[in-house]
Amino acid sequence: MLYQFYEAQRALLSPFAEFASASSKLYNHPLSPFTHTPMAHRISAGLDLMHRLSKEYEKPEFEINSVLCDGIDVAVQEQVAIEKPFCRLLRFKRFTDNMPMLAKMKDQPTVLIVAPLSGHHSTLLRETVRSMLQDHKVYITDWTDARMVPTEAGPFHLDDYIAYVQEFIRHCGPQVNVISVCQPTVPVLAAISLMASNGEATPLTMTMMGGPIDARKSPTAVNNLAMNKSYEWFEHNVIYRVPINYPGNGRQVYPGFLQHTGFVAMNPDRHLSSHYDYFLDLVRGDDDSAEQHRKFYDEYNAVLDMPAEYYLDTIKVVFQDFALVNGTWEVNGQLVRPQDIETSALLTIEGELDDISGAGQTKAAHDLCTGIPKSRQFHYDVEGAGHYGIFSGRRWREMVYPVVRDFIAGHQAATPAKKNAAPVKKAAARRKNAASA
Secondary structure (H helix, E strand, O other): OHHHHHHHHHHHHHHHHHHHHHHHHHOOOOOOHHHHOOOHHHHHHHHHHHHHHHOOOOOOOOOOOEEEEOOEEEEEEEEEEEEEOOEEEEEEEEEOOOHHHHHHHHOOOEEEEEOOOOOEOHHHHHHHHHHHOOOOEEEEEEEOOHHHOOHHHOOOOHHHHHHHHHHHHHHHOOOEEEEEEOOOHHHHHHHHHHHHHOOOOOOOEEEEEOOOOOOOOOOOHHHHHHHHOOHHHHHHHOOEEOOOOOOOOOOEEEOHHHHHHHHHHHOHHHHHHHHHHHHHHHHHOOHHHHHHHHHHHHHHOOEOOEEHHHHHHHHHHHHHOOHHHHOOOEEOOEEOOHHHOOOOEEEEEEEOOOOOOOOOOOOOHHHHOOOOOHHHEEEEEEOOOOOHHHOOHHHHHHHHHHHHHHHHHOOOOOOOOOOOOHHHHHHHHHHHHHHHO
């Protein structure tokens, strides 16, 4: 009944949210007489904050219409390359009438970004996509809110997730470079491992960022919850059926609002302080800071439901059985063997202050991928970066992206014998020097 209660509360608050928004404008519009009353700015700011705390947040758009490539403004069109019941593969197609730039773009590497299916929409990686488009052809997985998928589409297990990733890799071609952020590091490594075991071509490079490859290392609050509660506890306490007002009526899901509540509960003081600062920015008339707050929370508060079977599979395989690192994970009867990967280069990235995937969890991929020569294995610790800082914000742009870009560029046409750590090491050194300057 919890999901139904949440929907009833949402419906009840919706008119109030709209009333608060309209009233806020009444106290700050230059033509309104209420604008000139005492405390008008504070009243307007308070009502605006009430609106944002009680409104429903829809799935955001990527809104990437253009990007600068070598100083040239290039148009970008979002296209659906593959559409599956639980995911769309999006391509950000670039267009320009500058012939030299067009010729250069055609030869640039292809990148598949596997976004997390862990509560937020793939637009959380908007800045990742925007940066990658400067030097790459970019695809991204756009996972569907499970409450919008009719029950006729059937269940969606972790094995199905892996099958999706493999299909997307094959679509992008053998020259693809795969980037997985957070949750998908585990199923992406499994997908590529199975392809290698079956003799298929594997991606040129694998970049794994802030993911729980080995959740036993430096366990965080997220890890501890998954490890300390039994599988049956999750099955009985966090799984609910989608209400009747959605296409997925009756489907069992892990609701997005529960995941969002968990995220907020990890740092309640930080969120409280952020909302208070937003109120003060509105009172002071600091529109730029207020808009930054809106953009962040428009994304952060927009959540999706996860299929129950997928969520429970992940809890068991990744956080309780540690099946990948223990070598016991079977997908459709076939053992997952990362040691069979031989031709792909590997880069792992961790944030120094990551409170979701602890130190060493992502780096553990190197201990599993023993078939990859050490000359093509790299790791980068991002100083001062939290979980979100490794794929968005200033540290992503100035420190992480150049490392990823140089790593991919250094492993395109070169043979294994010629590949070396120089591109990654030089880029990392440049980032460190810049940070300390």
